[in-house]
Amino acid sequence: MKSLQKVKTAVIGYGKISDIYLTNMINKFEIVDVIGCGGRDVEKAQEKAKLFGIKGMHVDEIMDNTEIELVVNLTPPTAHYEIIKKALEAGKNVYTEKIVTPDLKEALELKELAKKCNLRLGCAPDTFLGAGIQSARKVVESGGIGKIVSCHAAVNRDMEFLYYPGAFHTKHGGGIGFNVGIYYLSALLSILGSVEQVSGFAYNTKPECKVEDPSSPLFGESFNVDSENIMVASLQFKNGVYGTMNFSSNTIWPQVPMLMIYGTEGILHLPDPDKFGGKVYLQKKGMSDQIEVPNSYGYGENSRGLGVAEMAWAMRKERPHRANFNMGCHALEVLSGVVKCSETGQVQRMETDFELLPALPEGYLDNYFGRNQECALIV
Structure with a gap:
């Protein structure tokens, strides 16, 4: 694998889901360099960070750190809009847990802000990148x-x-x-x-x-x-x-x-x-x-953070990332459309869209499933 500069990353959120994200991003994906875990409660952030040998940080410290390129937002959905907007305004690329935000208008506002700031937005779920759906x-x-x-x-x-x-x-x-x-x-x-x-x-x-x-x-x-x-x-x-x-x-x-x-x-x-x-x-x-059906893809185990790593590789290779905000916004509009249909009794036409990007490449044991699964994320 050609050596590229790692993407310095910080996690915001210290709930249960952060454990598997941090475990995988630190131990599984070489492209990601996790330097901190943060939130508004510094003591809780430090407790979580200590388990993984990284720095516990206040959310403002993450925003002010110019080395951090990518923020992984693991807060509850109701906090997504505020955290993502703050990170974008601080010049950070953002990958967020699902859903993008509970409100479609807010999600589209963030999409436009990212475009204006020339920054990337990624969004879970990334399970579709795993062996089963691929x-x-x-x-x-x-x-x-x-x-x-x-x-x-x-x-x-x-x-x-x-x-x-x-x-x-x-x-x-x-x-x-x-x-x-x-x-x-x-x-x-x-x-x-x-x-x-x-x-x-x-x-x-x-x-x-x-x-x-x-x-x-x-x-x-x-x-x-x-x-x-x-x-x-x-x-x-x-x-x-x-x-x-x-x-x-x-x-x-x-x-x-x-x-x-x-x-x-x-x-x-x-x-x-x-x-x-x-x-x-x-x-x-x-x-x-x-x-x-015989499987010839990697990442059949719990690989939360796979979308983060694929996005990090996309940043370095200057190509679109697969677990992207366009797809996340479209999924949100579909679900919101069902709710609106319940309220109005009318079929809802979707206004958002996304580009269906290529599947991950297949691989064999020596190439992707053994020491170096991450090869599949480069392209």
């Missing part, structure tokens, strides 16, 4: 199931035991569609491209809940939930494919992920898009059984 994309693009005609995504969860007053899951942008369904939608977008129009329903069928955790001091306390717990939608993609989505957080554990693409010559069963790996199954016309 393998599925190869089958589709090679004509393995013929002409694509439709697709379906569904997931169930029982989220109430995670709810407590003030939890981000209970706020706008934290419901089943925006917090979980976006993995399924992003996987479909990464294979099929952008959506033309949407219709559907998004409702909260249980707006008042009680704290169910008996170990909580708030056990039994009632509180309001503002986020949707069911989202059902129909999609028309620009390429003529039609799809459906059914997301519910008012049902049972364990969740049962379902992601399928239907073609004139077969059906493709995709793995859980909330994960990077998983098996892909193909059922061809005339076959009663499914066959497992």
Whole structure:
């Protein structure tokens, strides 16, 4: 691998998700040089940073540090707009956890600000860059199931035991569609491209809940939930494919992920898009059984931060990055369109779009899956 200057990076946010991001960015991706972890509570930032041998920083210290090129924003969605805007104004490129922001207008404002400042914005989920969805994309693009005609995504969860007053899951942008369904939608977008129009329903069928955790001091306390717990939608993609989505957080554990693409010559069963790996199954016309699709891609393990590393390589190679803000904004508009359709009873046409970039290259054990998986991210 040709040696290039590493991208000095800082993480903002010290919640649970930061552990896997920091582990992978520090140990897995050579292009990323993580120098700090920060937030508004310096003590918590320092506690987290100490675990990884990096510096704990106040968010303002990160913004003022001219060496830092890339900020990875792992704060709750309700804080995304403020943090991303502040980072852009400080001259930093930004990669943010999903969703881009709970509000589409704010997301588009940030997109224009990044363009004005000549800076990059990236956005999770990056699971579509993993072995599972990349393998599925190869089958589709090679004509393995013929002409694509439709697709379906569904997931169930029982989220109430995670709810407590003030939890981000209970706020706008934290419901089943925006917090979980976006993995399924992003996987479909990464294979099929952008959506033309949407219709559907998004409702909260249980707006008042009680704290169910008996170990909580708030056990039994009632509180309001503002986020949707069911989202059902129909999609028309620009390429003529039609799809459906059914997301519910008012049902049972364990969740049962379902992601399928239907073609004139077969059906493709995709793995859980909330994960990077998983098996892909193909059922061809005339076959009663499914066959497992051989995988020749890297990153089948938990690779949170993969999108950050791919973006860092794109910065150095001066090419577009794959987990980009255009795709993130489009996913947000699709989900927001379902909500708006519920409110107006009218089909919503999408105004955003994104360029479907090439899949990651395939590789063999010695090239990508062994000592140097990162080779796959260079191109």
